[in-house]
Amino acid sequence: MGQEESHSEEMDLAQIQDLCLTFMKECPSGALHLHEFKRIFGVASSSAEESLYIETVFHSFDTNKDNTLDFIEYVAALHLILRGNLEDRLKWSFKMYDKDGNGKLDRQELIYKIKLQTTDVSMTPSEICDRIFELVDQNNDGQITLSEFMEGAQKDEWVMNLLKLDVNATDVSIRKRCSEKVCC
Ligand SMILES: [Ca+2]
Ligand SMILES: [Ca+2]
Ligand SMILES: [Ca+2]
Numbered sequence: 001m002g003q004e005e006s007h008s009e010e011m012d013l014a015q016i017q018d019l020c021l022t023f024m025k026e027c028p029s030g031a032l033h034l035h036e037f038k039r040i041f042g043v044a045s046s047s048a049e050e051s052l053y054i055e056t057v058f059h060s061f062d063t064n065k066d067n068t069l070d071f072i073e074y075v076a077a078l079h080l081i082l083r084g085n086l087e088d089r090l091k092w093s094f095k096m097y098d099k100d101g102n103g104k105l106d107r108q109e110l111i112y113k114i115k116l117q118t119t120d121v122s123m124t125p126s127e128i129c130d131r132i133f134e135l136v137d138q139n140n141d142g143q144i145t146l147s148e149f150m151e152g153a154q155k156d157e158w159v160m161n162l163l164k165l166d167v168n169a170t171d172v173s174i175r176k177r178c179s180e181k182v183c184c
Pocket of ligand 1 (some may be wrong): 062064070
């Protein structure tokens with residue numbers, strides 16, 4: 001078991017190295033702009049919603065808010081996505097959901113993400129949203145704080161699967177892009 005773990009860790013490290021090479025190739029200037037970021041992550045501009053989503057991702061990684069990702073920010077992002085622990089990933093997801101950055105999620109912010117990502121056809125986004133609030137909003141004030149979010153996600157598998165969808169989706173697209181780039 002232990003061996004398997006270190007094996008996958010090595011794979012991730014190799015992937016991160018590959019993605020670093022991609023970064024150098026894509027932007028020798030050392031500053032990655034939004035349109036380059038979109039290209040690396042394979043976002044076609046056909047969908048306005050998808051495009052907005054990747055913009056949110058981009059800004060969540062731009063820690064010094066200069067509208068470019070430098071190499072350190074880029075590596076931190078990859079590290080989080082490919083190797084971050086559950087808590088880090090959830091914190092990052094929360095940041096992604098919190099569009100106005102006030103540290104709380106309201107219904108609108110949640111429903112926006114659910115609409116973008118859900119593939120569940122048995123419930124409407126509004127129903128999913130209600131259920132999440134029911135399970136996660138402990139003090140029933142209509143806002144989900146980071147600690148409610150973290151606790152709720154770790155307590156309930158259904159909520160967890162919904163909330164961490166973010167990371168999985170991004171993960172897959174990075175891995176896909178990664179192997180495409182590196183092979184050629
Ligand atoms: Ca930056
Ligand atoms: Ca908010
Ligand atoms: Ca609350």
